[in-house]
Amino acid sequence: MPNEQGILYIVPTPLGNLADLSPRAIDTLGSVSRILAEDTRHTGEMLNHFGLKVPMISLHDHNERERAGLVSGLLDEGNSLALVSDAGTPTISDPGYHLVSALKEDGYKVVALPGPCAAITALSASGLASDTFTFIGFLPQSGAARKNAISEILNKKETLILYESPKRIHTLLEELRPAGHRQLAIARELTKVHEEIIRSFCDTVTAEEVRPQGEFTLILGPKAADEAAESAAVMDMRRLVELALKEGLSVKSAAALASKFLDCSKKEAYQAALELAG
Numbered sequence: 107m108p109n110e111q112g113i114l115y116i117v118p119t120p121l122g123n124l125a126d127l128s129p130r131a132i133d134t135l136g137s138v139s140r141i142l143a144e145d146t147r148h149t150g151e152m153l154n155h156f157g158l159k160v161p162m163i164s165l166h167d168h169n170e171r172e173r174a175g176l177v178s179g180l181l182d183e184g185n186s187l188a189l190v191s192d193a194g195t196p197t198i199s200d201p202g203y204h205l206v207s208a209l210k211e212d213g214y215k216v217v218a219l220p221g222p223c224a225a226i227t228a229l230s231a232s233g234l235a236s237d238t239f240t241f242i243g244f245l246p247q248s249g250a251a252r253k254n255a256i257s258e259i260l261n262k263k264e265t266l267i268l269y270e271s272p273k274r275i276h277t278l279l280e281e282l283r284p285a286g287h288r289q290l291a292i293a294r295e296l297t298k299v300h301e302e303i304i305r306s307f308c309d310t311v312t313a314e315e316v317r318p319q320g321e322f323t324l325i326l327g328p329k330a331a332d333e334a335a336e337s338a339a340v341m342d343m344r345r346l347v348e349l350a351l352k353e354g355l356s357v358k359s360a361a362a363l364a365s366k367f368l369d370c371s372k373k374e375a376y377q378a379a380l381e382l383a384g
């Protein structure tokens with residue numbers, strides 16, 4: 107009789123507090139034939155802590171697509187497998203999406219266990235509106251791609267969730283300043299000894315308040331309705347001024363054009379043009 111096909115379990119792991127590994131996650135990790143791990147050494151330490159000895163296969167951003175054949179072969183032989191990342195929920199700003207997508211397409215059974223996720227943990231503790239939210243994850247690290255991504259997110263009205271490294275956290279706070287008096291929750295080192303959640307506003311938060319160490323998840327609160335309209339108009343004006351400058355118009359002409367066509371203040375358009383030209 108052929109083997110029954112195995113199951114791929116997606117197993118979230120602790121963000122920093124090992125007690126957050128659920129009993130079901132421990133059972134599942136202990137029952138599978140192999141664990142697909144982002145970093146086998148890191149996961150090995152966690153398995154040791156729970157007295158689990160399970161063979162591991164590395165699965166990270168750079169080999170994920172190549173692993174699909176190996177994984178489906180193991181499942182076909184009747185082996186169940188668990189997918190873990192270094193911390194939190196696999197596939198959420200972590201490897202796994204390509205593998206899960208390929209397996210689902212081929213009709214394999216994939217079962218996800220609920221568990222730790224920095225985005226949801228930060229959102230639930232932020233006290234900011236959680237009825238509608240968008241998970242942004244990491245922004246591009248630099249250049250035009252980052253600038254565009256910031257412009258795009260500042261136009262969004264709903265609560266936003268961002269991941270950021272300690273290296274760029276102060277830069278991000280500066281980049282979010284144009285959002286004005288929009289609420290901000292900065293979750294640092296969630297579930298760890300030095301966990302803190304700083305509540306502030308985009309226009310008043312200071313670098314001194316935020317120690318650039320550890321892991322960060324930012325929650326940007328929703329835009330107030332009138333603020334949304336005002337800042338959309340400012341964004342339109344800045345975009346038009348930027349385009350005009352790119353087309354070779356002088357600072358003065360770009361400002362005059364924006365003020366004429368968008369019926370905005372000449373002085374504000376001039377300020378924006380000066381800034382964008384510099």
Ligand code: SAM
Nearest residue numbers: 194195198200223224269270295296321322323
């Ligand atoms: N898959 C993970 C999850 O479910 O949360 C996220 C992985 S992503 C590579 C790692 C990022 O998540 C970190 O750079 C940080 O932005 C955020 N993060 C992870 N652990 C955190 C913690 N303890 N406190 C705050 N943010 C955290």
